[in-house]
Amino acid sequence: MRRGLPQDAFEGGKPYIAIANTASDLTPCNAHLDEVATSVKQGIWEAGGVPLNLPVMSLGETNVRPTAMLWRNLAAMAIEEMLRANPIDGVVLLGGCDKTIPSLLMAAASVDLPAVVVPGGPMLTGHFRGAPLGCGTDVWRLSEEVRAGTLSREAFLRSESAMIRSKGHCNTMGTASTMACLAEALGMTIPGTAGTPAPDARLLERAHETGRLAVSLVAEDRTPSRVLTRASFLNAIVTLAAIGGSTNAVVHLLAIAGRLGVELILDDFDRVGSGVPLLVDLQPAGRHLMDDLFRAGGLLAVLKEVGDLLDPSAPTVTGEPLTAYLDAAEIWDETVIRRRSSPLLEDAGIAVLRGNLAPRGAVIKPAAASPELLRHRGRAVVFDSVEDLNARLDSPDLDVDETSVLILRGCGPRGYPGMPEVGNLPLPRRLLEKGVRDMVRVSDARMSGTAYGTVVLHAAPEAAVGGPLALVRTGDPIVLDVPARRLDIDLPQRELSLRTPVTTGFAEPARGWQRLYIDHVLQADQGADLDFLVGSSGHEVSRESH
Missing domain, CATH: 3.40.50.2300 (Response regulator)
Known part of the structure; x- marks a missing residue:
């Protein structure tokens, strides 16, 4: 036509x-x-x-x-x-x-x-109260201030309007x-x-x-x-x-x-x-x-x-x-683009962690983390799903302090399904009220690129397929050592082998795309693509149309 x-x-x-x-x-x-x-x-x-x-x-x-x-x-x-x-x-x-x-x-x-x-x-x-706003990043930051009681909900909504x-x-x-x-x-x-x-x-x-x-x-x-x-x-x-x-x-x-x-x-x-x-x-x-x-x-x-x-x-x-x-390129503002001789950080690459909590790897962005938390040992506080997190995070009965390591599982490629951007868990309200703004967090989920914090992501294999995150219990000692590229639960392997994996947060869709997805999705360390789509197929159709 x-x-x-x-x-x-x-x-x-x-x-x-x-x-x-x-x-x-x-x-x-x-x-x-x-x-x-x-x-x-x-x-x-x-x-x-x-x-x-x-x-x-x-x-x-x-x-x-x-x-x-x-x-x-x-x-x-x-x-x-x-x-x-x-x-x-x-x-x-x-x-x-x-x-x-x-x-x-x-x-x-x-x-x-x-x-x-x-x-x-x-x-x-955009600007709010005279200050520039970063879309996404300042949503996370200001929403925590609302939860901490230092910013009203009305002001937060005005900031959102100014942001876009x-x-x-x-x-x-x-x-x-x-x-x-x-x-x-x-x-x-x-x-x-x-x-x-x-x-x-x-x-x-x-x-x-x-x-x-x-x-x-x-x-x-x-x-x-x-x-x-x-x-x-x-x-x-x-x-x-x-x-x-x-x-x-x-x-x-x-x-x-x-x-x-x-x-x-x-x-x-x-x-x-x-x-x-x-x-x-x-x-x-x-x-x-x-x-x-x-x-x-x-x-x-x-x-x-x-x-x-x-x-x-x-x-x-x-x-x-x-x-x-590159020859014709120029830096016109060295407060925005630093010279090689004066970087924000000397070593800013994504760090890949391994250990008995992530044998196939996990990642952390050191540039967005708190330097003092890049080496840390703390007690695990475990959440089995996003719903579990939302239900218990601010409970006065939650046994948590600023040294704890928040663990979220059931949020990997298969577990949610889709590997949502929930890895940057919000902090418990009572810690926010004390002035705490970062804690070590570990999950099989992703986080928004606009987010920040000492957040370990993409732990593989994920809990929903029996990965080690499924074995963690609240109170277990967790050791993060980013310079050594390690993420471990500090318990004997024999004790861990006796535990039954917890997969209560794992969803099992019955039909449609989600069913196809969980049956064929690869783990995060393989790009979370579908197994039957790996490899180029070319542009030729399988049979001529008539």
Whole structure:
């Protein structure tokens, strides 16, 4: 069907470029992507291609229940099938909110048609009582002040209203900002795009340029498998540390690599990220926000400072290596982007912990933790589910003090299901009232990239499949030693072997996607993808349609 297209759109071998568009009114971070898509279309037409808007599944952290992560793999699978089923030659991927860029990249990797990303960009900074607000991070901070009795509920609601000043995703270095930056570090955007604020006209300029590039990608057959090499993923890990990015990036990068058959394991994050300095002074690890990063020089200025740690062989969608774009980068505000000689932290990489509580690994973000808690021993206070946590956390009968270690289980990939962002457990009210603002917390869950604290996440294997977290009892001695990369329950193995695992928080869906998900989801150390989706399938359909 022509649907108003001119006849020459069907002549001369013009490439058909899909715009995989995650715009949705139910995903506030992505609501402006139809405007971005219009600029992409203009660039595609200008370069001699035919643009085709392809609305795809959209996942918003603020509305989707029980957790957007439950649907990441479904979104990736649905997008993959649409890219393969339709007669297209290439695709521009429009994403913003946390799971949209990962799912788009997973799909593109599986289909391996020429592809390029346009991140939707962060919102502008809002202010409350004269102070800048970080979307997400200050929600966590101010909600604790409400529970501590130092901020009224009415003032909290006014702060929330002031926080969302413009279109765009969270303006902290949360998962959305992290994945936009990592898409660029992987080589899947035009360098210099990531972090452009959503309301900035330069985002539309770059979207137009990306539309033109998409036509060239098809002509040169530059596919994700040619761009996303092991070197690209290792560069992304360096980037993750330098920007103080979200722990969620670990499961997303592992899943994307798995779709390509690129060798990437959990230990790579510690091996490569260890010793990388934190250079970006952004919430939640620092003070500033994403539009500050953009005006201060952007991601390329950050990467220039750690250029010697980057693999120059890693290509980008432009055909040039990522490192070729660093010479022209400049730092314009050294309070936002630090020099290598004066970092926020000398060693900011994600730390991978192992021990008898996480034999397949757990992760912690030292940049967001309290330094004095990185080595800690305390009594376990165990919660079997989110519901159990909510019911008992503020009980006057709860035997807890500031030295305790809060344990939450039943919240891994299978246990919830979907591995929700509940790992940054709220603190008991009576401790907040005493002035306590951080405690060691351990779970098989994730936490929002906007969150902070001494929080151990992604413990694998999870409790729902019989992992060691299922053996912990309240009162057990827990030992965290981040410098030694250890997480242990300090009890004899013989005693632990006599215990019956507790899996009371494990849900067993009867039908639909959730049933398929729990039957096939992999553990966090494998990216929490579905086992039958690992490995690229290519863009050929299984049988010709008639």
